[in-house]
Amino acid sequence: MFDAPSIPFTVLAFIAVLGPLVFFHELGHYLVGRWCGIRADVFSVGFGKEIFGWTDKRGTRWKVGWLPLGGYVQFAGDSDAMSTPHELDGSEPQGSFGAAALWKRSLTVLAGPMANFLLAIVILTVFLATYGRIGTPPVAEVVQPGSAAATAGVEPGDRFVSIDGRSMDSFPDIPMAVAHRPGQTLTVVVERNGSERTLTITPRLVEETDQFGNVIKRGMLGVGNQSIELMPVAWYAAPIAAVEECWAITRQIGEVIGQLLFGQRSIKDLGGPLAIAKASGEQASLGMLPFIMFVAMVSLNLGFVNLLPLPMLDGGHLLFNAIEAVRRRPVSIATQQWAFRFGFAALATLMLIVTFNDLSGFGLWQKLAGLIG
Known part of the structure; x- marks a missing residue:
């Protein structure tokens, strides 16, 4: 039996997991957007007040926020950091997100989750080529x-x-x-x-x-x-084997989410940021190899979850793009805004549930009940 890692160690391990994963996710958006000719105004790792940053020659502000629980790329023409839907009148300047062709916008949105999948594949490729x-x-x-x-x-x-x-x-x-x-x-x-x-x-x-x-x-x-x-796995075969492993894990993630949606699994099984932080500290205490493998697993989960067709997530943006492709015109701004509000409410509710579950897993409610009793 191992002793539980200290709180400072766990916090540092959690940041070491979340920081790179968010960076790669947003870097996927940024690089493909740049390739598509879309200008980025801000690239932020973390939310909240800027701790430090710099502006590159293209006018993109690269910064680190004080709250290391996410990040974002704000493209030219976005109304805010969350890309809240807003009215487009056709006069958007060249290089803005709204002025880009539909396929360019879709590729830019898709690139974030794909970057997380790619990172996991790269990690597993190295492991397979090295250890078999x-x-x-x-x-x-x-x-x-x-x-x-x-x-x-x-x-x-x-x-x-x-x-x-x-x-x-x-x-x-x-x-x-x-x-x-x-x-x-x-x-x-x-x-x-x-x-x-x-x-x-x-x-x-x-x-x-x-x-x-x-x-x-x-x-x-x-x-x-x-x-x-x-x-042993030859270096040239390792990427294929890594893709197979990632597909098997991703399929399992999809099946578990399907069980949750159809009531075959209790929402009590859901874990949130606190549970991930706890697991980060535990895996880091076991050594570098288990920790890096844990990063790969979280990266797969992050990529998959972001593809879910919920407003505010990348999958929600892709859903609206698909509807636009079929209808040959965008979904009305009013519909998008209502969907955005619904998505925000759904994600906020989910965060409350998983945080409650996390605290329950830590035994907080039992301890409080004991104090009250």
């Missing part, structure tokens, strides 16, 4: 008595071929496919003695405690493989 890839075959060397797998008829030596149509290429694919799906009935194909068999398995919810004392709930089949095989 887990090649442990998806074979159940051990089947725990009374487990979901044992109940469904899985036997030691069975090779997992697929779970709900998803191919199992190595043993880590198995827990990844079921961790977020406890209680769901899954169709599993296993190979036994040269022939395939189709089984129905329902992963069971299991609570485990990690090295920091955090309780982790996840679905498990109850199978194990005690051998760990690392397969």
